[in-house]
Amino acid sequence: MMTVDPASVGFSASRLRRIDDAVARWVDSERLAGAITLVARHGHVVHRQAYGMAEIETGRPMQRDTIVRIYSMSKPITAVTALTLYDEGLYxxxxxxxxxxxxxxxxxxxxxxxxxxxxxxxxxxxxxxxxxxxxxxxxxxxxxxxxxxxxxxxxxxxxxxxxxxxxxxxxxxxxxxxxxxxxxxxxxxxxxxxxxxxxxxxxxxxxxxAMKERVLEPLGMVDTDFWVPPEKAGRLAAVYGPVEEGPQPERQRREARPQGLRVIEPSAGSPYLCERALKSGGGGLVSTIDDYYRFAQMLLNKGTYMGQRILGRKTVELMASNHLPAAMLPFNDWPTCAGHGFGLGVRVLLDVAQSGRLGSEGAYGWDGAASTYFWVDPKEDLTAIILPQHMPCTGFPVAQDVAVAVYQALED
Known part of the structure; x- marks a missing residue:
């Protein structure tokens, strides 16, 4: 999974480096421990970078193979698993x-x-x-x-x-x-x-x-699971949050936020190091940047990746369509969902102007409690992922900063 010259797929290489600036501003100011980012277009990875620390206390850096808790980014994987049964006519x-x-x-x-x-x-x-x-x-x-x-x-x-x-x-x-x-x-x-x-x-x-047989194994998502086995425990990141406890105000400028971090969940002793009976499809998975890219690229490819068909093309289109009636929109008051509808396990961008962010109508994705986020943009044929381990995610706009850096770098 090598990276290619951004210019070969319509990105400005110099402007794409603004992703580094966007994340570094949070890390260098001690408001984010670390993160991993990836951007791909036309089936080619153009950016993949790790920043900061996976575990500050031991000096362990974020790396490409760092394992993170994706929390609610488990939901789209569960939705796809269930949709494989829809393709088989079981409901x-x-x-x-x-x-x-x-x-x-x-x-x-x-x-x-x-x-x-x-x-x-x-x-x-x-x-x-x-x-x-x-x-x-x-x-x-x-x-x-x-x-x-x-x-x-x-x-x-x-x-x-x-x-x-x-x-x-x-x-x-x-x-x-x-x-x-x-x-x-x-x-x-x-x-x-x-x-x-x-x-x-x-x-x-x-x-x-069922998830492993239908989705994870065919896609080669070898590090995605409901727990971290002993041989991989040293790769699990810690979760951090603001040193000052309490809700984080929405739309507050970065400079106005408190500096300093505290441990929310350390790597050692994490409940994810033990296999549990409850397999939470809504929030229980761990993954890596390379694994989740395989999943996201499969969706962008309309259900297939590296010769493995997971879903039918029309099923992915159905998944990424808005299923909510107009009277139900906006479906919540979260700033990240403004201008969106909701599909089968993912939010779907319906109105770019109302969202207040760069993007394309029809782009879809979801996020997780530790500020993780991914999206798929069929119009631009791109997907992007950011994997921090920072809680709470509410009011913490690092993913939105990365999204701006991605879109402003497009040249064709």
Whole structure:
């Protein structure tokens, strides 16, 4: 996987080096420990660079083979795994989920009324499409003052230190209220984890085995897994955050942010060093820059990479299409999602001007809790990835800085 002259695929080499400047400003000011970046166009890698430290305390630098927690960047991989079964005709998007996972048949929906909240039967069945698009009503635990949020807090308090199987985990989720009627709103949550359980039901295999056989192994993603085995433990990066705890303001200039970092999760003793029963398709994978590039390039190639077809061309197009009705847009208030719709496991750029960022209509991708981010831009035939290990990701715009540096370097 060699890099080529940027000019050969329409980039200005000198302007592309602004990626180095963009990341270095964060690292040199002690607001980011390190990161790895990659840019490819027309099937050729034009930029791949590691910056800063994987582990400050031991002086271990970020390297091309550093293993990072990709958290929610696991979701597109899970979506692709599930879509391989769609290609085989094992389900339709609008099939009721309860036909495969019966525990969701009677999950009530929380509805706001004049007197408070009511729990009512599903007006229309929760479908498989709702899982892909986060319109299921399945949520993450929160402090919201709603029946669904209260039920989640109570249900999972007793399992805080437990390692459930995916089957047991989804059984619990199916016993809880939905945050709204399926298909009527967007709420980030454990929908993609339930999609992983659907893969188990339809294949008769453990989810991680099905993912490896259908996606990871054909693509040669040798370092992507739900844990880091002992022989690779020395390659796992630590996770850092601002020295001052608390939420990070959106759109705050870099110079106004506190300098200094603290350890959020060290490499040694990380829970990722032990194999766990719960294989979280929504946030449980680790990976490397080269591995994730193989996945992203497969999507850009409309489902194929190095002679291995993972998805049909039309299936990738369906994945990268907006599935939300106009009335549901904008689907949340995150600045990174302005001007976007949502496809099958990825956000999709619909309006460049409304996004306030450089890009192309139809570009799609997703990010992760440690500020990781990837996107695929079919119009420009490019993909780019940035892998820091910095939490929280909210209000931390290093990925947006890199995206600007990528697009401003295009010459044709």
């Amino acid at each position: 339709q998007l609008d099939d009721p989920l309860a036909e495969c996972i019966p525990s969701f048949a009677d999950a009530p929906a929380a509805i706001k009324s004049d007197t408070g909240w009511d729990l009512v039967p599903q007006a229309k069945p929760l479908t498989i499409r709702h899982l892909f698009t986060h319109t299921s009503g399945i949520m993450y635990p929160s402090e919201d003052d709603t029946p669904a949020a209260a039920a989640y807090r109570q249900a999972f308090a007793q399992y805080r230190d437990s390692d459930l199987t995916l089957e047991a985990f989804t059984q619990i989720l199916g016993s809880l209220p939905l945050a709204f009627q399926p298909g009527t709103d967007w709420r980030y949550g454990w929908s993609i984890d339930v999609l992983g359980r659907l893969v188990e039901v339809l294949t008769g295999q453990p989810f991680d085995v």
